[in-house]
Amino acid sequence: MTNGRLLHHERLLCQLPEYLSLQFRLTSLLMVRPTVLPPNYRHYLAIMAVSCYNCDYLLRVLEEQYLFYGGDPRWLAKGLSAVDPKLKEIASLNELLAHKPWVIGAQHIEVSGS
Numbered sequence: 250m251t252n253g254r255l256l257h258h259e260r261l262l263c264q265l266p267e268y269l270s271l272q273f274r275l276t277s278l279l280m281v282r283p284t285v286l287p288p289n290y291r292h293y294l295a296i297m298a299v300s301c302y303n304c305d306y307l308l309r310v311l312e313e314q315y316l317f318y319g320g321d322p323r324w325l326a327k328g329l330s331a332v333d334p335k336l337k338e339i340a341s342l343n344e345l346l347a348h349k350p351w352v353i354g355a356q357h358i359e360v361s362g363s
Contacts, residue, residue, distance in 0.1 A: 256310055280314070289320035290336065296325075297340060298347030 255263070262269040280291050292315035299307050312325055323331045329340060345353050 257306065281318075288318040289315055290333070292318060293320060293324060293332065293336060294339075294343055297336075297343050301344065301348065 259269065259272070262272060280295070281288050284291075286294075292311055296308065296311045296315060299311060315325070316322065321331070329337050342353070342357050345357060
């Protein structure tokens, strides 16, 4: 637990401690551990993916974590017009990954300008 509390969905998972432990490990691996993308970028990508699902609870959790990991508040206020151009470039692919991963093909992954 990086924020010192259990979120609502984590409290529900307390009934399944092995699953909760795996969920914490996976979240840490995907969202916090050092990789090419800093944690605030990963959280912003998650915000972009969740924003179309009308799940205010999860959106607020991700926004809070985004800010906790050093995210720029202007990105939340202004949206894609304020984000790093690299994130803007992959916004459509990120949306497909979140909503329709089965339609992704090579044409979605090609790097523009190459």
